[in-house]
Amino acid sequence: MGATSTIMPYAKKYAIIFVISTVFSAANVTAGNLAVSQGASNISLTAMLTGTILNMILDPIFIYTLHLGVQGAAIATLISQIVTSAIYVRFFAGGNTFVKVGFSYFKPTSQIYGEIIKIGISTLLLQLLSSLSMSLISNAASNYGDEAVAAIGIVLRIVTLGANVVIGYMKGFRPMAGFNYGAQNYLRLRSAIKSCMQWTTGFCIIWTALIFLLANPILSLFSNDPQVLSIVVPALRANTIMFFTFGLQFTYSTLYLAMGKALAGGILNVCRQGIMIIPVILLLPTMLGLTGIIYAQAVADLLTTIVTIIFAISIHKKLSQVENSVGISN
Structure with a gap:
């Protein structure tokens, strides 16, 4: 997955502990969705913020004060995930929830799993393909030394920070879109789509401007190595x-998935970090070397945008047809 001989020892120390934390992480994602689904979004927010802030506090303590290095970072993550889990356990054990959690309620049926898989498969594929694409990028970067691997890793972290804001917005947009589509309130659905586009695109433009203007000071927080910075600035x-x-x-x-159109939604969901990026990262570096690695995501985003526009035009045509059929004015 791109770990060089010098990076491998650190990767192992971090990974062994981090893998344990993913057990709690998976439980926390499930518990968070269960809390939000019954209107207790404040519990999910409290749990996530507590874990995140605790992780930020513990990181320097374990890494620098206790001299545990990357292993300390993994321990901080594990403790933070356990504390987050404890908050959810307390909430669901308190008896004040609409959704009751217990083994006695576990009565799976093919219909339940069918609905879960139909909508969830795209997210599963997105996670798997994202991991694969990141591995391919890191592996390609390893051909150019540790500095290139470090640079690409920094870029992915910063880009993910901006992406998470948009993904968080989509968590609110998805139930609203699904409810209004199911209720045939197409005017409000269109309003939700327009609002979502305005807010997320506005944020993305501001984020892009900040990155271009403040690239050097932002990156200096991650590394002062001149060789790393020579790669990471243009890469970012x-x-x-x-x-x-x-x-x-x-x-x-998100809209396609909210409307129950699993196939189209799944294609769009995995387009950027799977269908497009994987062939691009396999081809571009062979032609352009390190430059190909640096621009691979931009090319994948361009192709994904073209595909998304085609799907967007299609869904708006269908919405117009449905509106006309039920006598709703556009």
């Missing part, structure tokens, strides 16, 4: 140049 700008389309991409992939 290249990976951000198409970020203004991120809101468009996720609005319509």
